[in-house]
Amino acid sequence: MFTKDDNRALDEILKNRRICRKFDDRVPSKEDVAAVVEAGRLAPYASISSGDVEVFRHFFVLFRGNPMLADIDRLIRAQSFLDVEQLRAEMEVDPFLQQYGAGLENMWSHVAEAGLPIFPDPPCLIVLAEWRGARRAERQSLAHTIQNMWLKATALNLDFNLISPLESMVDNQEFCALFGLPAGRYGFHGCVVGYRAAEKLVSKPISAQVHWL
Numbered sequence: 001m002f003t004k005d006d007n008r009a010l011d012e013i014l015k016n017r018r019i020c021r022k023f024d025d026r027v028p029s030k031e032d033v034a035a036v037v038e039a040g041r042l043a044p045y046a047s048i049s050s051g052d053v054e055v056f057r058h059f060f061v062l063f064r065g066n067p068m069l070a071d072i073d074r075l076i077r078a079q080s081f082l083d084v085e086q087l088r089a090e091m092e093v094d095p096f097l098q099q100y101g102a103g104l105e106n107m108w109s110h111v112a113e114a115g116l117p118i119f120p121d122p123p124c125l126i127v128l129a130e131w132r133g134a135r136r137a138e139r140q141s142l143a144h145t146i147q148n149m150w151l152k153a154t155a156l157n158l159d160f161n162l163i164s165p166l167e168s169m170v171d172n173q174e175f176c177a178l179f180g181l182p183a184g185r186y187g188f189h190g191c192v193v194g195y196r197a198a199e200k201l202v203s204k205p206i207s208a209q210v211h212w213l
């Protein structure tokens, strides 16, 4: 059974989990990164699809200096260019996107032009791939996996960034081939683990409401 101290430790980890957008020069140890990956491995998965393949969840770990990081940087830019083109086409016919899509269009076109600020030299990038299965529940599974990893990184005093553009790589032949996976069969997500360069950001209060009915 867990103790009250265990419970308090969990609360502290939950409260201290924060996004990091700028890392310093330090590279995390292989041991710490392995512990973060192990937390991801323990995350729940969609069991109905998990038997389709021998390995349904992959973690690819790339430390600073790995030449594949330049390929990933280039592929993220190229994919963001395609994504923003598609978004613009959808915005022409979708009033919701016309009203709310400008921020996303702006962000994706910036990534298409300049790349993600954390590239080409992140301290440690972890690319996650999850088998899609007939249920197509890979995005939920990836979110659970990322959250486990984020909390573990927090507990290890490591900082964490999400690389959401990797979610668009499902059908990207060159990206999938880079990891030896067939295109269209795996969903992707990614994170960077390292040490924060600047002070913690003060973010806006979370606008959630609880309704006790």
Ligand SMILES: Cc1cc2nc3c(=O)[nH]c(=O)nc-3n(C[C@H](O)[C@H](O)[C@H](O)COP(=O)(O)O)c2cc1C
Pocket: 017, 018, 019, 020, 021, 161, 162, 163, 164, 165, 203
């Ligand atoms: C679905 C989702 C996608 C996100 N994608 C990114 C991302 O690509 N890059 C990034 O820096 N932060 C990303 N974030 C982090 C949020 O911006 C961040 O969690 C939010 O601003 C609250 O800040 P906090 O994490 O410090 O509490 C994402 C968060 C969620 C839930």
